[in-house]
Amino acid sequence: MNTPTLNRTVAPPDFVPQLDIDPFCDDFLTMPYPYHEQMREAGEAVWLTSYGLWAFTRYDHVKAGLSDWKNFISSAGVGLANFRTEKPFRPPSLILEADPPDHTKARAILSRILSPKVVQQIRGEFQVQADALIDRLVEKGEIDGIRELAKVYPLRVFPDTLGLAEDERETLLLYGDMVFNSFGPRNHVFQRSVERYEPVREWIMNKCQREALRPGGFGDQIYQAADAGEITHEEAPMLVRSFLSAGVDTTVNGIGNALYCFGQYPEQYDKLAAAPDMARQAFEETLRFESSVQTFFRTVNSDVEFAGVPMKENDKVLFFLAAANRDPRHWPNADVFDIGRKATGHMAFGTGIHGCVGQAVARLEGELILSALARKVKRIEITGTPTRRLNNTLRALESLPLRLIPH
Amino acid sequence: MAVVKFVSFEGESTEVDVSPGVSLMQAAVNAGLDGIIGECGGSAMCATCHVYVDENDAHKFDAKTAPEAEMLECAVSPLKPTSRLGCQLVIRDDCDNITVYLPEYQQ
Numbered sequence: 087m088n089t090p091t092l093n094r095t096v097a098p099p100d101f102v103p104q105l106d107i108d109p110f111c112d113d114f115l116t117m118p119y120p121y122h123e124q125m126r127e128a129g130e131a132v133w134l135t136s137y138g139l140w141a142f143t144r145y146d147h148v149k150a151g152l153s154d155w156k157n158f159i160s161s162a163g164v165g166l167a168n169f170r171t172e173k174p175f176r177p178p179s180l181i182l183e184a185d186p187p188d189h190t191k192a193r194a195i196l197s198r199i200l201s202p203k204v205v206q207q208i209r210g211e212f213q214v215q216a217d218a219l220i221d222r223l224v225e226k227g228e229i230d231g232i233r234e235l236a237k238v239y240p241l242r243v244f245p246d247t248l249g250l251a252e253d254e255r256e257t258l259l260l261y262g263d264m265v266f267n268s269f270g271p272r273n274h275v276f277q278r279s280v281e282r283y284e285p286v287r288e289w290i291m292n293k294c295q296r297e298a299l300r301p302g303g304f305g306d307q308i309y310q311a312a313d314a315g316e317i318t319h320e321e322a323p324m325l326v327r328s329f330l331s332a333g334v335d336t337t338v339n340g341i342g343n344a345l346y347c348f349g350q351y352p353e354q355y356d357k358l359a360a361a362p363d364m365a366r367q368a369f370e371e372t373l374r375f376e377s378s379v380q381t382f383f384r385t386v387n388s389d390v391e392f393a394g395v396p397m398k399e400n401d402k403v404l405f406f407l408a409a410a411n412r413d414p415r416h417w418p419n420a421d422v423f424d425i426g427r428k429a430t431g432h433m434a435f436g437t438g439i440h441g442c443v444g445q446a447v448a449r450l451e452g453e454l455i456l457s458a459l460a461r462k463v464k465r466i467e468i469t470g471t472p473t474r475r476l477n478n479t480l481r482a483l484e485s486l487p488l489r490l491i492p493h
Numbered sequence: 494m495a496v497v498k499f500v501s502f503e504g505e506s507t508e509v510d511v512s513p514g515v516s517l518m519q520a521a522v523n524a525g526l527d528g529i530i531g532e533c534g535g536s537a538m539c540a541t542c543h544v545y546v547d548e549n550d551a552h553k554f555d556a557k558t559a560p561e562a563e564m565l566e567c568a569v570s571p572l573k574p575t576s577r578l579g580c581q582l583v584i585r586d587d588c589d590n591i592t593v594y595l596p597e598y599q600q
Contacts, residue, residue: 194560197538197563197564201563201564201567202567203566203567370532428522430522430531430532431522431531432534435533438536439536441538443538446538446539
């Protein structure tokens with residue numbers, strides 16, 4: 087079978103800066119910020135020769151591009167692959183890899199289940215769990231911030247709320263890790279995550295079935311929406327799947343990155359410990375400074391001019407959320423971690439119709455962990471060299487040795 | 494350019510010049526007003542930019558969409574017929590003077 091040839095940009099016009107940067111190589115994934123700066127300063131739109139795609143790194147363009155779902159579509163994939171010519175790696179997500187009007191109905195259901203009102207209802211239980219965990223860890227003193235804190239808390243509270251049983255929850259992380267890797271190329275980082283995921287694929291997909299979900303939990307509410315005819319019963323497990331891909335590895339890394347920020351900048355932790363009410367605002371700044379989700383792709387729907395460059399139908403476009411979050415055009419002292427700033431408007435959750443639908447839950451988890459720490463821990467010290475877990479989309483740590491010194 | 498008067502719950506007025514295309518949430522955040530949070534950055538995802546639009550100015554904005562109406566249900570301060578999310582109120586080219594009242598709490 088012939089691969090259909092698509093109209094798309096092969097080489098950009100001469101005036102467009104071209105950079106030979108691979109945003110998925112180990113070096114980039116380990117320390118992306120110097121590369122972000124290089125791209126941001128090269129121009130409004132940059133052509134990456136490594137994969138033949140457009141890159142946007144400045145705040146205004148990332149925000150405008152992500153808001154423009156008509157020109158920059160998601161149904162052809164939010165990774166490097168173009169679903170118009172390449173078979174999707176997995177059955178496409180009903181919400182992430184979809185455009186209106188299909189996207190709208192899935193989004194409406196998840197928005198309802200994850201609304202700020204619901205989040206107020208779960209707050210009490212999430213708070214109890216956060217306080218109990220931090221109490222245990224303070225008792226211990228020397229901990230691994232990732233293995234014993236950042237992974238433990240989201241894996242406790244979120245699957246409970248979904249309505250999942252308590253068995254082997256860490257296994258759930260393998261799915262999110264694989265999905266976020268699949269948005270990049272088929273590099274060794276991706277291959278390794280697939281190898282880890284394959285043996286548990288069936289176990290994880292079974293978690294999306296109604297019988298695995300406690301009646302009344304978030305997962306079961308998806309099936310209730312199917313009962314009400316909003317989606318089909320075949321679509322319901324697909325939408326539950328989205329909870330598992332987007333709902334745990336993201337918050338694990340959000341909390342892990344926050345701990346890393348405070349370990350690196352003890353004077354900022356002092357501010358937080360002196361004013362635990364700053365926890366919510368502080369978590370916001372950690373999201374800006376070390377964004378869990380670093381990038382998302384879109385596909386150009388039809389020829390369009392954007393940021394002064396002519397883009398062709400089927401071009402792949404890479405939006406660097408994390409680079410927008412440190413754009414000095416938008417943020418004064420962008421490279422300074424400062425919990426006193428208003429980080430509102432950062433791109434860590436994306437924006438527009440595909441902006442993270444679970445962001446209220448993510449904020450709740452981050453706020454409660456930071457406020458529990460602030461109330462119980464005077465100082466956080468990094469006691470060993472942190473190690474990274476490379477992922478094509480996520481900024482993630484594998485380990486973070488910490489000492490928690492109580493008040 | 495429109496002049497938007499934000500009236501705090503305590504009755505204090507702040508006038509802000511707002512360019513066409515900019516939302517009232519963004520304008521308030523840029524001006525450093527405390528009465529609007531805009532936590533989600535303008536995606537109609539958090540209900541922390543709740544405002545009451547002066548009845549005389551309601552027609553100067555696009556009508557409420559269903560997602561906005563649903564999100565308003567999550568606002569912590571009382572909902573009124575004039576309630577809107579500031580992030581969804583974008584200044585039009587021909588806007589002149591607008592008055593909005595801020596609720597007691599956003600969160």
